[in-house]
Amino acid sequence: MSLLKLKGLSVTYRTEEGPLPAVRDVDLTLERGEVVGVAGESGCGKSTLASTVLRLQPSSATVSGQVLVDGEDVLTMRWGDLRALRWAGASIVFQGALHSLNAVRRVGQQIAEPIQLHEPSVGAAEVARRVGDLLEQVGLPASRAASYPHQLSGGQRQRVMIAMALACRPSLVIADEPTTALDVMVQAQVLDVLSGLVKELGVGMMLISHDLSVLADMSDRIAVMYGGRVVEQGPADQLFTDPLHPYTSALSASFPRIGDPAARYAPAGLAGDPPDPRELPPGCSFAPRCSLAIPDCTTAEPPLELKRPGRGVACIRVGESV
Amino acid sequence: MTLAAADPAAAAAEAGEPRRRGGGYRRYALGKVLGALGSLVFMLVVNFFLFRVLPGDPARTLGRGRLSTPEQIAEFNKTYGLDQPVLQQFLTFLDNTVHGDLGYSILYHRDVSEVLVERMWPTLLLVGTSTVLAALIGVWLGIRAGWDRASRFDRFTTGGSLTLYSMPEWWLGLLLIAAFAVGIGPLPGLFPTGGLHSVDADPSSLSGVLDTAWHLTLPVITLTLAYLADYALIMRGSLIDELRSDYLTTARAKGLRDALVRDRHAVPNALLPTTTVVALNFGFVVAGAITIETIFSIPGLGLLTTDALQVPDYWLLQGVFMLSSAAVITANLAANLLYGLLDPRVRT
Amino acid sequence: MSTTSGTVTLTSRQLARRRRRAARARAWRRFRQNRAGMAGLVVLTVVVLVALLAPVLAPADGLEVTHATGGVLDAPSGEYWLGTDANGRSVLTLLIWGARISLFVGLMATVISMLIGTLVGLTSGYFGGWPGAVLFRLTEWFLVIPFLPLAIVLASVLGRSLVNIVIVIGVTSWPGTALLIRSQVLSIKERPYIERSRALGAGHRHLIGRHLLPNVVPIVFANTTLTVAVAILSETTLSFLGLGDPTRVSWGSMLDDAYGVGAITTGSWWYFVPPGVCVVVVVLSFTLVGQALEEVLNPKLRQR
Numbered sequence: 008m009s010l011l012k013l014k015g016l017s018v019t020y021r022t023e024e025g026p027l028p029a030v031r032d033v034d035l036t037l038e039r040g041e042v043v044g045v046a047g048e049s050g051c052g053k054s055t056l057a058s059t060v061l062r063l064q065p066s067s068a069t070v071s072g073q074v075l076v077d078g079e080d081v082l083t084m085r086w087g088d089l090r091a092l093r094w095a096g097a098s099i100v101f102q103g104a105l106h107s108l109n110a111v112r113r114v115g116q117q118i119a120e121p122i123q124l125h126e127p128s129v130g131a132a133e134v135a136r137r138v139g140d141l142l143e144q145v146g147l148p149a150s151r152a153a154s155y156p157h158q159l160s161g162g163q164r165q166r167v168m169i170a171m172a173l174a175c176r177p178s179l180v181i182a183d184e185p186t187t188a189l190d191v192m193v194q195a196q197v198l199d200v201l202s203g204l205v206k207e208l209g210v211g212m213m214l215i216s217h218d219l220s221v222l223a224d225m226s227d228r229i230a231v232m233y234g235g236r237v238v239e240q241g242p243a244d245q246l247f248t249d250p251l252h253p254y255t256s257a258l259s260a261s262f263p264r265i266g267d268p269a270a271r272y273a274p275a276g277l278a279g280d281p282p283d284p285r286e287l288p289p290g291c292s293f294a295p296r297c298s299l300a301i302p303d304c305t306t307a308e309p310p311l312e313l314k315r316p317g318r319g320v321a322c323i324r325v326g327e328s329v
Numbered sequence: 330m331t332l333a334a335a336d337p338a339a340a341a342a343e344a345g346e347p348r349r350r351g352g353g354y355r356r357y358a359l360g361k362v363l364g365a366l367g368s369l370v371f372m373l374v375v376n377f378f379l380f381r382v383l384p385g386d387p388a389r390t391l392g393r394g395r396l397s398t399p400e401q402i403a404e405f406n407k408t409y410g411l412d413q414p415v416l417q418q419f420l421t422f423l424d425n426t427v428h429g430d431l432g433y434s435i436l437y438h439r440d441v442s443e444v445l446v447e448r449m450w451p452t453l454l455l456v457g458t459s460t461v462l463a464a465l466i467g468v469w470l471g472i473r474a475g476w477d478r479a480s481r482f483d484r485f486t487t488g489g490s491l492t493l494y495s496m497p498e499w500w501l502g503l504l505l506i507a508a509f510a511v512g513i514g515p516l517p518g519l520f521p522t523g524g525l526h527s528v529d530a531d532p533s534s535l536s537g538v539l540d541t542a543w544h545l546t547l548p549v550i551t552l553t554l555a556y557l558a559d560y561a562l563i564m565r566g567s568l569i570d571e572l573r574s575d576y577l578t579t580a581r582a583k584g585l586r587d588a589l590v591r592d593r594h595a596v597p598n599a600l601l602p603t604t605t606v607v608a609l610n611f612g613f614v615v616a617g618a619i620t621i622e623t624i625f626s627i628p629g630l631g632l633l634t635t636d637a638l639q640v641p642d643y644w645l646l647q648g649v650f651m652l653s654s655a656a657v658i659t660a661n662l663a664a665n666l667l668y669g670l671l672d673p674r675v676r677t
Numbered sequence: 678m679s680t681t682s683g684t685v686t687l688t689s690r691q692l693a694r695r696r697r698r699a700a701r702a703r704a705w706r707r708f709r710q711n712r713a714g715m716a717g718l719v720v721l722t723v724v725v726l727v728a729l730l731a732p733v734l735a736p737a738d739g740l741e742v743t744h745a746t747g748g749v750l751d752a753p754s755g756e757y758w759l760g761t762d763a764n765g766r767s768v769l770t771l772l773i774w775g776a777r778i779s780l781f782v783g784l785m786a787t788v789i790s791m792l793i794g795t796l797v798g799l800t801s802g803y804f805g806g807w808p809g810a811v812l813f814r815l816t817e818w819f820l821v822i823p824f825l826p827l828a829i830v831l832a833s834v835l836g837r838s839l840v841n842i843v844i845v846i847g848v849t850s851w852p853g854t855a856l857l858i859r860s861q862v863l864s865i866k867e868r869p870y871i872e873r874s875r876a877l878g879a880g881h882r883h884l885i886g887r888h889l890l891p892n893v894v895p896i897v898f899a900n901t902t903l904t905v906a907v908a909i910l911s912e913t914t915l916s917f918l919g920l921g922d923p924t925r926v927s928w929g930s931m932l933d934d935a936y937g938v939g940a941i942t943t944g945s946w947w948y949f950v951p952p953g954v955c956v957v958v959v960v961l962s963f964t965l966v967g968q969a970l971e972e973v974l975n976p977k978l979r980q981r
Contacts, residue, residue: 090584101575111598124584496957511941620918638919641833
């Protein structure tokens with residue numbers, strides 16, 4: 008049984024200006040110990056995807072489809088079971104740790120909280136020891152437990168978030184842009200810590216980022232999202248070096264690899280803005296920005312099809328170009 | 330596994346944000362104390378201006394009722410240094426105030442400071458009790474209402490609070506007197522219409538204490554209702570401000586029950602602004618008591634103010650004004666210091 | 678972007694005006710959705726109409742004690758819907774005329790308070806430096822002076838008249854507005870277009886008149902409504918304490934009179950209940966309208 012399986016997941020927000028479909032018909036699986044990257048520009052629905060896995064979406068959202076964690080559907084689960092699953096079974100490393108941590112409580116208390124909640128039999132001394140261990144695992148001295156979030160740097164706070172996410176030894180970790188707010192040096196360190204721990208502890212991780220190069224380094228497989236849908240899926244290295252969907256190509260080209268001469272001579276970006284989910288263009292949502300678009304692209308939304316072994320692509324032009 | 334913290338470059342990169350430890354609160358507190366001292370001096374200037382410069386002829390306003398002949402006026406002017414230049418007068422005024430000389434009450438024929446000290450206790454009892462009650466009930470209502478926004482409880486609480494807020498508190502007191510002290514129709518009056526205790530009661534005995542409590546019931550209810558509206562609305566507002574915060578999502582993701590998310594995470598953050606307002610309101614002791622003490626005939630500073638107003642006894646009015654301003658400044662300082670203690674972002 | 682054929686190119690001023698009109702229309706649409714705010718607006722419209730039409734609704738000589746025809750504190754009857762006061766005057770007539778004074782004092786005091794508050798807030802926020810700091814301190818100090826004692830002292834020193842009570846309330850209630858506007862100005866000042874405008878050589882007058890004021894006005898507008906509510910409450914309390922204009926009837930002075938003649942102990946509810954209800958209803962309406970405006974005009978609050 009897969010650790011996490013999303014089946015036909017759609018999330019729509021009610022807004023003043025009408026319904027906003029943030030996630031549309033997404034299928035995704037994640038096995039134990041596997042790292043799956045989810046890539047896409049801001050507003051493509053990837054953060055909504057993350058919050059839906061633990062049913063944390065705001066009340067203005069309507070969700071359809073299934074979110075199976077160890078075969079059980081999170082969306083229809085009883086509240087008690089859901090609370091038991093949260094953090095002990097699956098935890099989240101949120102983006103922007105400054106706001107995701109409570110400013111008036113010490114970070115040690117905040118790391119200890121899920122342990123006390125999910126393992127009430129553990130004594131206070133043991134909890135304190137585990138908090139210290141967790142902090143040291145992420146490269147912080149155990150004495151940092153007494154600090155308040157504002158006393159830590161951005162990188163340190165994000166490490167605290169990681170320590171917190173691992174507190175109850177979950178089998179699934181969802182990392183939602185865990186390094187976005189950090190500068191490049193610190194970003195690399197935090198990613199090191201995260202990937203090291205994931206491998207060491209054998210947890211499955213869904214890593215969400217707009218940075219395809221980060222995902223290529225850390226993930227086993229990658230799903231690329233555009234306009235709320237998965238447009239391409241496949242093994243990480245193949246997808247990055249040999250993208251099939253024109254959007255993936257553009258995304259991959261916008262994060263050039265150092266030492267890649269082709270990228271130096273043909274710097275590529277992507278013109279235009281991501282579509283407004285309330286007013287999606289007809290047919291393929293990417294067509295208006297796509298250099299390969301033909302009139303047929305705007306007639307129907309292309310389905311995600313296996314175009315090569317293990318490579319799903321939603322583009323009618325991929326078949327021709329091969 | 331390799332740990333990044335062992336790498337000095339990493340430590341340096343992460344120390345990018347300035348971090349001050351210790352000393353922060355001391356500096357914060359010092360700033361607030363200096364600010365309060367500034368307010369105090371400003372208050373004295375305003376006072377001086379109000380009572381000596383604005384009326385044009387201080388001898389007439391300040392000595393009204395006592396001075397009739399020109400000789401008396403000259404004598405009065407000399408006693409209070411009113412024949413001297415304004416700056417000299419101000420220094421004399423400062424000197425007197427610092428030494429507790431707030432002038433002489435023509436209404437009671439006693440030193441103003443003496444009268445003030447004597448009249449302070451009923452007011453403290455009345456306003457202190459009401460503020461504590463109102464803070465407890467108001468904060469509780471605000472939490473319940475803000476957390477379940479737009480629920481029936483919220484609509485009722487917010488509507489009620491806004492109505493109370495729109496009501497002159499003394500009018501509410503009059504309604505309560507008419508209903509529960511005078512009585513409506515067949516319903517007899519349950520509570521006394523006024524006073525601090527019965528004429529024959531010994532305030533130090535147990536029955537005397539009960540008698541005082543019985544007399545204070547209606548005024549305390551009135552003031553509690555008046556203050557409570559404020560606290561409930563503020564607490565509700567600051568809780569709603571917290572509702573969308575990311576740290577609440579974190580708390581939920583951890584698997585905490587809704588009530589725990591509220592009590593352990595949202596409320597401590599939302600309480601910060603409310604605490605400040607409650608502490609600040611302790612300072613409005615006199616101001617809040619003026620009308621309520623008047624309609625319930627409670628011999629505190631408030632009734633003293635309206636009595637002084639009838640004469641008018643300017644020295645006494647000035648004393649009350651100074652005392653009430655000083656109370657607000659002190660409470661304001663206390664509120665700031667308390668905020669600093671409660672919020673680690675200020676404390677450390 | 679090029680203009681499509683057929684559209685007339687608009688000058689920047691026309692564009693700005695058109696944008697502003699669209700913004701106003703949008704704000705009004707949002708305001709209409711706020712039921713509490715609409716209810717307040719309807720009530721206020723009725724009260725203002727009653728105040729304006731007072732001479733038609735209740736002839737002014739009904740206020741003259743010498744012309745009074747009713748008995749002493751008569752209960753409501755077919756002739757006197759809300760009974761009579763201790764002088765035999767109709768309480769309803771007093772109520773209608775009282776609306777004029779209460780609204781007048783509330784509005785005029787608010788105008789004064791707004792003028793001082795905007796001036797101080799704008800100056801201290803825009804110019805900064807030591808004048809800004811001094812003004813800011815001054816505002817903070819004024820804020821901690823307890824309102825009622827200060828108002829009482831001022832009123833008793835100045836004497837009792839309609840103008841004085843307006844002045845007293847006006848000069849004691851501006852600090853909140855000043856602080857609000859200062860913080861707004863400080864945040865607007867940091868926006869990039871101000872810097873651009875300054876780099877293009879815009880002077881103080883242009884910056885304040887074209888950029889700061891238009892942005893601050895909506896906030897002031899909402900705050901004004903809330904200030905009127907407080908000013909009317911203040912008028913009522915000061916009049917109750919006998920500091921109002923003795924020659925004019927306001928809701929506060931009616932309550933003072935009712936209290937003075939012992940209407941509470943004799944159970945003459947028709948004399949002390951209606952004025953209080955009027956105050957509550959009007960103050961509540963101003964508050965509701967003010968809150969609705971705040972919600973409409975302040976995008977941060979709207980998301981709530």
